[in-house]
Amino acid sequence: MDITIHQTFLPQDDPDAALAFYRDTLGFEVRNDVGHNGMRWITVGPAGRPGTSVVLHPPAATPGITDDERRTIAEMMAKGTYASIILATKDLDGTFERLQAGDVEVVQEPTDQPYGVRDCAFRDPAGNMVRIQEVR
Numbered sequence: 001m002d003i004t005i006h007q008t009f010l011p012q013d014d015p016d017a018a019l020a021f022y023r024d025t026l027g028f029e030v031r032n033d034v035g036h037n038g039m040r041w042i043t044v045g046p047a048g049r050p051g052t053s054v055v056l057h058p059p060a061a062t063p064g065i066t067d068d069e070r071r072t073i074a075e076m077m078a079k080g081t082y083a084s085i086i087l088a089t090k091d092l093d094g095t096f097e098r099l100q101a102g103d104v105e106v107v108q109e110p111t112d113q114p115y116g117v118r119d120c121a122f123r124d125p126a127g128n129m130v131r132i133q134e135v136r
Contacts, residue, residue: 004051004052005052007041007043007052007054008053008054008085009053009055009057010054010055010057010083010126010128011058011073011077011087011128012042012057012058012124012125012126013074013075013084014125015042015058018042018056018124018125018126019033019042019056019127020125021124021125022042022054022056022111022124023044024102025102025104026087026099027044027045028045028054028126029046029047030042030044031043031050031053033047034134038099039058039060039061039062040057041055041056041057041058042055043055043056048123055098059073059077059082066090077126077127078127079127080107080128080129082127083126083129084129084131085128085129085130085131086119086131087130087131087132087133088132088133088134088135089134089135090134090135092118092120092132092133093110093133094119095132096109096110096120096132099122099132103123104123105122105123106120106122107119107121107123107129108120117131117134118134118136119131119132119134120132131135
């Protein structure tokens with residue numbers, strides 16, 4: 001089988017802040033920016049890698065969820081426990097320094113984990129956990 005990851009979804013509650021983080025801070029390319037009924041879906045991805053994208057979506061647009069579920073999602077996003085993504089880089093220390101200079105919320109500085117990876121962690125503007133692992 002030849003299966004790849006084409007898109008993944010992360011919730012965002014402030015499209016302009018999400019765009020600034022993923023485009024300006026992380027350096028991702030904007031692939032699509034679509035508005036509908038006062039909401040906005042932004043697709044971004046690593047520069048030079050058009051086959052992998054992250055769709056930053058408004059969680060309120062998810063069909064079939066109740067108002068209680070929407071409130072729960074908003075509460076979990078605010079605590080940073082709703083969604084996450086793991087990215088990779090060859091230069092973790094350099095990447096960490098550049099991101100830290102960009103005034104992001106640092107959760108964990110570069111650390112050698114007991115499970116064999118070296119990584120760091122930030123939160124995006126919506127509270128999503130963004131972990132970055134070093135590719136050795």
